[in-house]
Amino acid sequence: MSAAVHHHRHLTFAAGSGASPVREGRAFTRQALADWRLAPSTTGDDAQLVASELLTNAVRYTAGPLAMDLDDDGSRLRITVTDPRADIPPPDPGSHQPARIGGHGLFIVDRLALQWGAFPEGCGKTVWADLLLPGRPTDPGAVRPRS
Numbered sequence: 001m002s003a004a005v006h007h008h009r010h011l012t013f014a015a016g017s018g019a020s021p022v023r024e025g026r027a028f029t030r031q032a033l034a035d036w037r038l039a040p041s042t043t044g045d046d047a048q049l050v051a052s053e054l055l056t057n058a059v060r061y062t063a064g065p066l067a068m069d070l071d072d073d074g075s076r077l078r079i080t081v082t083d084p085r086a087d088i089p090p091p092d093p094g095s096h097q098p099a100r101i102g103g104h105g106l107f108i109v110d111r112l113a114l115q116w117g118a119f120p121e122g123c124g125k126t127v128w129a130d131l132l133l134p135g136r137p138t139d140p141g142a143v144r145p146r147s
Helices: 021-035 042-061 105-112
Strands: 007-013 066-072 076-083 115-121 124-132
Touching: 007 021, 021 042, 021 066, 021 076, 042 066, 042 076, 042 105, 042 124, 105 115, 105 124
Parallel strands: none
Antiparallel strands: 007 066, 066 076, 076 124, 115 124
16 A cells, blocks of 8 residues: 655745745746646646736735645645735635636636635635646545536
């Protein structure tokens, strides 16, 4: 019997550090997936885009600090972003309006992720998204149907 796969990476951005969390978060995700031998693949591209959208929302609506975590449990990649703003995004990103400038982040996350959500974390919140890792077993019932 083989050992269970589990990888974890953590990245933080201090408030006012001058860092570019979105750019650094994409590079961090790309490197973690390469180190875990999960990239290049569609999952790698999707993971970078989901990480980028979650970080973009955190940067746009908060002043930091931010934290990002990546977890590979053997069948799924979980991307989490924690920020100090307490409001939880709605579970349904609403109707998509392609002509609208901005406001597409959670719609994109909703389309790429198996599932996503948010929960309170201290005085702020954590927003998470799960992506299926190709070639890895998963529970078919865990994949929600797309409309």
